[in-house]
Amino acid sequence: MLAFAGFRRLLLSRFAAQWGDGLFQAGLAGAVLFNPEREADPLAIAAGFAALLLPYSVVGPFAGALLDRWDRRRVLVTANLLRGVMILVTAVSVIAGASGTVLFTLALVVVGISRFVGSGLSASLPHVVPVRNLVEANAIATTLGAVIAVLGAGCAVGIRALLGDDDTGSGLTTCVAVIGSAVAAFVVVRFAPGALGPDEVDEPAQTLVAVARGLFDGGRVAVHTPTVLAGFVALLAHRAVFGVLLLMTVLLMRFEFASGLAGLGQVAGLFGLGVLAAGLTTARIVAGVGRRRTMGAAMVVGAVAILALGLPMAMWSTLAAAFVVSFVGQVVKLCVDAAVQRDIGDESRGRVFALYDTLFNVAQVASLALAALVVADDGRSPGLVVAAAVVYLVGLGGFALASRGHH
Template structure:
């Protein structure tokens, strides 16, 4: 196998190389039906509607599509994976024609709208309260409340998502979130102490941990493996934009209805509608449609959690392409967190507004809008640039551009330059996340996907909160200081260099192993 054909972060090849993996069965994996008595997996054939999927009664493909049609799904092998290695679904229109992916994106859209509105209402009540001036330490504490539950519950979520029906998790986690959000709304209406509000918010964001990992682990069951980058771009775009829209609506209603906790309680209570709608969408999947196909979990839940954590970390080690992708996105998330703290402090305490640019909460709303555009552009262009440049080259280029922009524009400390920096960093984060999600889904074994994403998201949020904690010591109270931007740019640049070198090592090692395996095959000439 040549250098460009090796399995790795730069290529878009299938999950396993047959030269490196011993076959687990002897039946052909083309279009032949499974042997009589064989139990099919929960993965739904691509193009079929997962609502009717069942382990004992796999669904038929759409009768309106015939073999040879442009939109017809590829034939599936007996294990439910799409036959062939060529990309069979490419472009937003073709991807959205897949019923399963379309439903997952709708589910993510509804949940993200609720998440954004909830976070916006909570931020309005705590971080941007007119009753006192928010310090860097208080901002860091607020983000810790929103994100640390993800870190604490990550191992639990990963083990259970590879143990339970992911469809059931998506249904009942959304129902539980709706109930908890109503409780938070009641606490806001009663003007309870912040400590009580924080504890209630912890339960909401903790439950969201299961929803986020469940959605990520389910996508490979709805598209071919070689279409994961486009599918993740669509799902991430929908989620990111919906989160920003939800937060923007919460901030807008705060401006219209007032800064007191009463109007914020109304906004928070309305979030329950989105979560309940997401639960109804999740119910339309068959119980086994989203996996896991099989599990190696022990019967004891606590032991499953402990083993799930170590198993996820070990899987990152034995699948180096996945480990490198997770490591890269963690560094990007750290930079994004430190830059977010600087921007929040600048608009609260340093900027005073000039021309079309506002200060305070209004200015933050403008930054939110610009960042949303960056996230959207990053999501819709990543697939094209990955095909043009290759995954590794594109990621390295994006990180280098982020470093240059932070050092040249982010150190000016003016509203226009801050907007430019926000756009570029949002673009870089979204592009890196789309690629990292695709690599993790493509190169991880299905029975480890939930655990891998649990470790992935846990590390992601730990480093994000760590950036805020470090910023308390490094960033001035008004955000006007060179230390933060210089550090962010340096981490971007070092991350780009490290990823490039490490990916090259992995590809050369994989190519060498492949050549050895091929040369070891017996010759029949």
């Protein structure tokens, strides 16, 4: 895959952007959730994650419509530069001791801009590799990109340990993320104008009308594509489960295990290994047993792992669960990404990816919010673990129903 010069360039831009995303989000999480100068209860933690996730939902429809209308190269360059500026503003606000509301608002802006970058990179991939290689290319880009984001988060933990865990140290740590945005913009600007699509524009003449119709159009196309619809059902269940487990893990690390951001860093490391393992094996598994069976088996493994590793609520089992759940989620995501890229036309692909982001992050935020209302203050909530496993199984049933007759 690295023989394709355009793919190498797009991959480097993705790596730089996702490294910066990982560092920014971990730095901000440290500033809000693990800062001795600030207190955080389950609802505050849920609010923080909502600030990091909601932009995927709010900005998604706009990103999709505009990516199918505007030169994606120009969008990627502009979004990366603007994100860099807003990262600096956020870092200064952290150092100045800004309130949680201010930081959450700035996080909404930064991560919202990132949606143009993420959706643009995904929609551009078919322009730099042959269609027959999309599964492999997507596995490499998505998997290694997620690992790079985890490395960025690890860098934030290390830098924060050097600079301090107070507001000043957290702000300076967050500031470093601007490097990722700058490098990502520099790499993408080397593409020729129009090289990343869209090849055709199938939208109303008025931009605002196109934006308003983004979600509807993406949904209509997805619903009429059975492989994509079935994948959406499976991934929706996974993201709902992930939201619950994410909140419980943060609470356990802070209060039950008293391991703080370092413990969360270990979880992120195991999460990254699970993502990497999925990237190395998914294409071969799909080639051997088919995409439908691969996704179904992954969800069964996820449900069993949540019960077996989630209920003990020990440090070792939490780390093991992070690995398995990340592996399962990435297997499902790679299959869904490939379905969208292979079965959706280029004129609609950006809108479908935008819908993708919107649905799944709404599910994750909603599950986080609901879990925050009932979770124990220290994270020990066996009932939520069982509920998460049930959601996986319900999702498996929906996936099986929607994918009948398609492999």
